[in-house]
Amino acid sequence: xxxxxxxxxxxxxxxxxxxxxxxxxxxxxxxxxxxxxxxxxxxxxxxxxxxxxxxxxxxxxxxxxxxxxxxxxxxxxxxxxxxxxxxxxxxxxxxxxxxxxxxxxxxxxxxxxxxxxxxxxxxxxxxxxxxxxxxxxxxxxxxxxxxxxxxxxxxxxxxxxxxxxxxxxxxxxxxxxxxxxxxxxxxxxxxxxxxxxxxxxxxxxxxxxxxxxxxxxxxxxxxxxxxxxxxxxxxxxxxxxxxxxxxxxxxxxxxxxxxxxxxxxxxxxxxxxxxxxxxxxxxxxxxxxxxxxxxxxxxxxxxxxxxxxxxxxxxxxxxxxxxxxxxxxxxxxxxxxxxxxxxxxxxxxxxxxxxxxx
Ligand code: PEP
Ligand code: MN
Numbered sequence: 447x448x449x450x451x452x453x454x455x456x457x458x459x460x461x462x463x464x465x466x467x468x469x470x471x472x473x474x475x476x477x478x479x480x481x482x483x484x485x486x487x488x489x490x491x492x493x494x495x496x497x498x499x500x501x502x503x504x505x506x507x508x509x510x511x512x513x514x515x516x517x518x519x520x521x522x523x524x525x526x527x528x529x530x531x532x533x534x535x536x537x538x539x540x541x542x543x544x545x546x547x548x549x550x551x552x553x554x555x556x557x558x559x560x561x562x563x564x565x566x567x568x569x570x571x572x573x574x575x576x577x578x579x580x581x582x583x584x585x586x587x588x589x590x591x592x593x594x595x596x597x598x599x600x601x602x603x604x605x606x607x608x609x610x611x612x613x614x615x616x617x618x619x620x621x622x623x624x625x626x627x628x629x630x631x632x633x634x635x636x637x638x639x640x641x642x643x644x645x646x647x648x649x650x651x652x653x654x655x656x657x658x659x660x661x662x663x664x665x666x667x668x669x670x671x672x673x674x675x676x677x678x679x680x681x682x683x684x685x686x687x688x689x690x691x692x693x694x695x696x697x698x699x700x701x702x703x704x705x706x707x708x709x710x711x712x713x714x715x716x717x718x719x720x721x722x723x724x725x726x727x728x729x730x731x732x733x734x735x736x737x738x739x740x741x742x743x744x745x746x747x748x749x750x751x752x753x754x755x756x757x758x759x760x761x762x763x764x765x766x767x768x769x770x771x772x773x774x775x776x777x778x779x780x781x782x783x784x785x786x787x788x789x790x791x792x793x794x795x796x797x798x799x800x801x802x803x804x
Pocket of ligand 1: 569595599631650651652653674704736739
């Protein structure tokens with residue numbers, strides 16, 4: 447990871463206004479880095495080391511009002527310079543890390559860079575038979591992660607709310623059967639510990655994008671987080687939500703665009719395809735698309751999968767149900783296993799052109 451994204455701005459231009467990052471010299475040694483970390487802590491800030499191929503940088507996160515004291519670190523051995531970050535989100539920004547984040551969501555399952563990751567499965571976990579059957583078929587089609595909601599954030603309190611812990615247990619069974627890691631949503635901060643006992647990837651739904659207490663708790667976990675964009679969340683707000691997780695120490699955040707609210711009613715939401723290249727300009731974090739909740743119609747899902755690949759997405763999360771007509775939740779937008787398999791075959795062809803591996 448090189449640090450060429452840092453802007454050469456003079457401190458005085460931004461005095462008192464912007465967060466700081468400490469850029470170490472190329473030949474700085476471990477002791478010098480540790481001394482910088484200690485000094486940042488002494489000053490009341492939280493250090494975040496971003497390791498680079500040629501040099502390391504240390505983000506100093508904390509109260510922005512007094513942060514000019516950090517400028518003094520410039521005279522420490524091994525420090526090249528101290529620069530302000532222009533964006534309000536720091537750890538998510540390309541100013542701190544110019545190269546894309548690539549990380550494992552489970553052993554051997556990567557996302558980011560050239561690694562495109564497909565997650566698939568039903569909207570909600572309904573039964574053992576449903577989960578085992580869908581897990582087998584999405585695996586055979588090439589998905590690397592199994593999705594399934596055990597806690598469902600439904601618009602109506604009278605709609606099926608999910609099987610809760612029993613649903614998590616069924617996901618665990620399907621994982622044992624297929625080896626696929628699982629992604630599942632946590633709706634309530636009070637359930638974080640329970641869901642984390644089962645999930646490989648913790649999902650934050652669109653209704654919780656700005657649930658800051660939940661984001662902070664997830665920031666303290668050592669598990670990747672799939673953060674959905676809220677239906678009325680700007681890209682900057684979305685990145686600030688990611689920052690909540692990152693600033694607590696969890697670096698494995700995946701952003702997911704799932705459609706936003708517009709005046710259009712032909713689709714369930716409006717898939718903001720341009721959010722992919724916009725995010726790619728702003729952040730090093732991987733960006734995924736959920737074409738199922740974005741469109742609300744199974745017939746529209748394949749084309750959005752291909753479009754997202756062309757736009758540079760790092761992955762997809764797609765709803766697949768063995769029998770969409772009988773689904774307890776989101777049947778109309780769920781692909782059959784056969785349709786999903788056809789989408790994957792076509793997607794592989796697009797991936798070749800995009801220089802990605804699925
Ligand atoms: C889901 O993925 O199950 C879900 C509820 O999606 P969203 O939060 O994007 O509406
Ligand atoms: Mn759904």
